[in-house]
Amino acid sequence: MPDTPPPATTADAPAPLRYAFFGPVGTFSEAALRTVVPDAPAEAMASVDATIEAVRTGRADVGCVPIENSVEGGVPATLDGLAAGEPLVVVAEVVLRVSFVLAVRPGTALADVRTVSTHSHAYAQVRRWLHAQVPGAAYVPATSTAAAAEALALELSDGVPAGFDAAICAPFAAQRFGLDVLAERIEDREGAQTRFVLLSRPGTGPAPAPTGDDKTSLVVFLREERPGALVEALEQFVTRGINLTRIESRPAGDALGRYCFSIDCDGHVGDARVGEALMGLHRVCEQVRFVGSYPRSDGGHAAPGNGPSAEAFAAAQAWLDRVRAGAAG
Amino acid sequence: MPDTPPPATTADAPAPLRYAFFGPVGTFSEAALRTVVPDAPAEAMASVDATIEAVRTGRADVGCVPIENSVEGGVPATLDGLAAGEPLVVVAEVVLRVSFVLAVRPGTALADVRTVSTHSHAYAQVRRWLHAQVPGAAYVPATSTAAAAEALALELSDGVPAGFDAAICAPFAAQRFGLDVLAERIEDREGAQTRFVLLSRPGTGPAPAPTGDDKTSLVVFLREERPGALVEALEQFVTRGINLTRIESRPAGDALGRYCFSIDCDGHVGDARVGEALMGLHRVCEQVRFVGSYPRSDGGHAAPGNGPSAEAFAAAQAWLDRVRAGAAG
């Protein structure tokens, strides 16, 4: 994860960029955004759709939303938001470990916890821990993990009763709302990760420059349903030795059986190999949406790749130039 | 959709098959199941996971769950339930048009409707219609479309107040709970479909026999991350002229970047071409799960296919047999 803001956010534009994220305040989406811009003002939006819409309409310049989770898979609202409507581009990605804490108002001890609140998804991920550590605790549903934390904080500040003793939320939310953490890493299954993307309108700032370790996101609509149409498209990557890091089908229309493909691959649109593959897709597919090239921040590294090196691409171009100029080839 | 029960359910087994579905009573899942077994006793389960678990443990012999929706995409719980755990097979598929009605207790007129209740997903799909036809109506969330309908029915039978005037639910639910329908097809976007599958333990009944228009479901785990690993697997279908009707990646593990692929293709495991493709996948993939061959019921038909015909497969086998026997080839 970059410790400086990504290129799109450092443009020496007269006005500072405005940020939005999938709220409420204290969610993992805000935590992800804060790893990039720790202090910039940012608006919490009610949903992924609303966050995307805020960027489209210009209410925000950059929006932060989750795109996939290592347990749940892709986030449909984000994938579909990128596949249709006015074009948006990913300008950065952030990967966060999904970890929960048991947060309480200062002064509450574990023995005092009779009721806990959180979003039902989060509840499902800590059930075993709760059963072992807070056996009798009742569960109070909340609309988000952050909302549960905020309710405790409001009880503290405004005296409004939260209706429960503890919140299960992100460490970030506990810290943001001034809560005490009674236990951390309470998730039953360790190691889950969520990947977030920062979205922007094309041209809002300079596109992220190649860093040598980048990813490119695309949405691809096949031209027809037939054996081999998908392979023909994917062959465009294989032929150039480009590794796919994610491929996900999404419904493309109202009827079953029509799909588009949300694809991430290694490399930057400015790279010769990626440029060639994109042109190849453009030729054989119904439609290709370029959804951005940005520095890789998912903790992995570009697959070693048994494909040709960047030098081989440059050498091939130089050779072709010589041949076209009439030299011996 | 078959108007007779599928093979798995017609075995002249001594004991009748027991059914389960993703409940509650009156949901689309029950409606789907009823197209296959109109009258058999069937248990409503609390979730997709619970339905799948009921089949695995033997509490039910056949379970009916949604697997994909033409707007929302794949149903993660179903896809993941088929990809891991004790093996299950699909023995039939049912495709339903997703359509909503405005249901009320007998006697209620449209002008009387001040409050409506339904699941939030359904509410999102009829919002424009409501705004136009029942402008001032307040929305009361429900845990499912069927639960809203049932609440109205309970008010009718037991006098327990539902807390709202109308339910937005499936036509099937209105009928099941004895409600009046004030308006039908009220969804804002027409034509959405959901595909359901009937799951069984392998060997519970006879597997569905080839009908000439079948589908086969698989889960495929690639051996390694490299350019071309997915293409190499898909090539197994292309080489035999087999059309894919669905491909969906799902997370395969705790970390990002590892996927398995849920795949439906044309044809039956008993077909030469499908058998060969399955063997090819078995050889080049880390793991292949066979998830069933069953009659196609999705309203489509097998893609015309520019691949070789079944006759060409039979002719090739006969030719090979002759050559192996020492005849001229």
Added chain:
Amino acid sequence: MPDTPPPATTADAPAPLRYAFFGPVGTFSEAALRTVVPDAPAEAMASVDATIEAVRTGRADVGCVPIENSVEGGVPATLDGLAAGEPLVVVAEVVLRVSFVLAVRPGTALADVRTVSTHSHAYAQVRRWLHAQVPGAAYVPATSTAAAAEALALELSDGVPAGFDAAICAPFAAQRFGLDVLAERIEDREGAQTRFVLLSRPGTGPAPAPTGDDKTSLVVFLREERPGALVEALEQFVTRGINLTRIESRPAGDALGRYCFSIDCDGHVGDARVGEALMGLHRVCEQVRFVGSYPRSDGGHAAPGNGPSAEAFAAAQAWLDRVRAGAAG
């Protein structure tokens, strides 16, 4: 076949181009060359090797040799001459129908023919006709069809006895040596064709410009022996929708089992699709030799091609340029 000389031969160079051909005078190779430059001085060389060598050393600027025959297949000396040694490029191709005549000194009648002479290959191709039309004639071998014709002509001019009554040769040779033709099209199997190429040193004249119906010749050395190495190379053509018109393996080294491939494909090196394919080959192969792009003259036309059009290539490049410039893609 162009009725004007190809570009390489029309350069307004101070010195006229010098030509060579696989002799002797009157062979099909000279006939092929004469369709391009009817009157230019041209030297007959003793062999294909000698013709190629004459171009390499600069003794000639353009050499004409046969490259393949529709019955015999590729001409090894030509294929190997292009695959190794100092680079040469094809600047034009000529396809001739292989047809033979029975040529005699003026005054000789068919009834007078007791002995016929020609090259043994040609003799094999007219045997049935001879048996039927000149039943008792004895056969006298000659080193080439043209040599047989020339011997008759020498008897005429210098009184040196040829030692036979008739020659079986190309119509061109009969005409060139002032002989009478007693019968034409005497070949037993009609329709055979030979394809000739005009070779030049790269840069000798301007390379042939794209005409919209061109061919490109290559020699490709694979990097390794393994399943798929050849397919990986050929995939570079398929991915860009380029049709191969000829592919021929040739030994590449002293031991068996190592081959290089002599390939002709549709299109011109200046075309986007061909340029991309050449770069792709350059990246995945041990070595690629560009052997020229030149107007198609083989009577065929570019395969309709289910690949993308030239417009699609241009559109893809324009789209990539826009995307790289930061516009919406």
Added chain:
Amino acid sequence: MPDTPPPATTADAPAPLRYAFFGPVGTFSEAALRTVVPDAPAEAMASVDATIEAVRTGRADVGCVPIENSVEGGVPATLDGLAAGEPLVVVAEVVLRVSFVLAVRPGTALADVRTVSTHSHAYAQVRRWLHAQVPGAAYVPATSTAAAAEALALELSDGVPAGFDAAICAPFAAQRFGLDVLAERIEDREGAQTRFVLLSRPGTGPAPAPTGDDKTSLVVFLREERPGALVEALEQFVTRGINLTRIESRPAGDALGRYCFSIDCDGHVGDARVGEALMGLHRVCEQVRFVGSYPRSDGGHAAPGNGPSAEAFAAAQAWLDRVRAGAAG
């Protein structure tokens, strides 16, 4: 090379097999045949065509002809003989190092050699050695290397003057005709090899059984001219991890531009992977000719192959059988 006769020749048939080879006596073809059947009577035929015809008509049961040379490439007559006409199968292959000796009548010393005779191809391969070791020697053409050796032998036995002092021939020929060898390995370029095949009518004897290191020969006619038709055919090998050891295009018809492909691959028709690939070719090609499976004797070994092992093929078949029987897959 097997030191026991190949299966086809060891059948306990009542009548012994009759052999033919591309003659005359003493050629490399006879030498190749003798490595398999040292003593069996064998007839020298005048040409490759005549040898093949002798097998077709039943005059011989097994014929030995050259099929490719590491310098000259494929032998057209053999390739075309296998591609058309009544089917024949290869039952064994023999690879010989092409090496020449300078052979003389007993008593002739190197200093006495004033004239040498051999076939023009052989002469071309020893020219440098002759120039260095027998500087002034004149060259007398012969119709074959063996014919030159035989002429010397006849001078010895019958007193018929050969017309030259020394023959350049195979070591085998010198030995066969009782000549002295003044020098061996006199070829200018070392290491050239010729591969010979033993041909039979299908069913003449038992086909060679799998040995674990076999080759299979095919002739493949593509269905149509289009980008990818050849790749589609070759993909049938790649998908099953089968290495090609030779691929050679040959004209298939009277006009240019139509080819068939003579292909050798690793493996035996009885192997699962080869059987599957052959069936795949049969389905996608206009025509496939099976030209035999036989033990590999070319000094190489099957390419390590990154394809699945024979065990993986067996495991895949067993898995499919289980799945088809209704077990969990």
